[in-house]
Amino acid sequence: MDLSKLTPAAGSVKTRKRVGRGTGSGLGGTSTRGHKGAKSRSGFAKKVGFEGGQMPIQRRLPKFGFKNINKTVFKAINLDTLENMAQTHNLKKIGLDELLKHGFINKKDKVKILAKGELKTKLDVEANAFSKAAEEAITALGGTVVIK
Secondary structure (H helix, E strand, O other): HHHHHOOOOOOOOOOOOOOOHHHHOOOOOOOOOOOOOOOHHOOOOOOOOOOOOOOHHHHOOOOOOOOOOOOOOOOEEEHHHHHHHHHHOOOEEEEEHHHHHHOOOOOOOOEEEEEEOOOOOOOOOOOEEHHHHHHHHHOOOOOEEOOO
């Protein structure tokens, strides 16, 4: 073994392409860039969405509507869900903490109680919003509604 005889494995080292070094090299003339046009020039950088001067698709398609950044998004919880929760977990008061604990909402969710289904148990319900029908159904059974 002699350090002066070490060589890389066959085929692992390739020689660099030397473009623009005369026609004899085979890579002179246009230097592998084809003929004329923006892509053959130095400093060319294609802009995102550029279609060669044609009107780009994001300008051809019409725009409409808007996103209201002040919109409040509620997680809907129905009365039948509350009834089921009260029966299975033997609850008399259902608030945001109980809904979070049992996996109905996430930490940052705002909750609105809706009137789908039937409520048979007297409950004290705490949420961010209530529909009129849901509020009436809860208070009709003697329960209380707390808006947080």
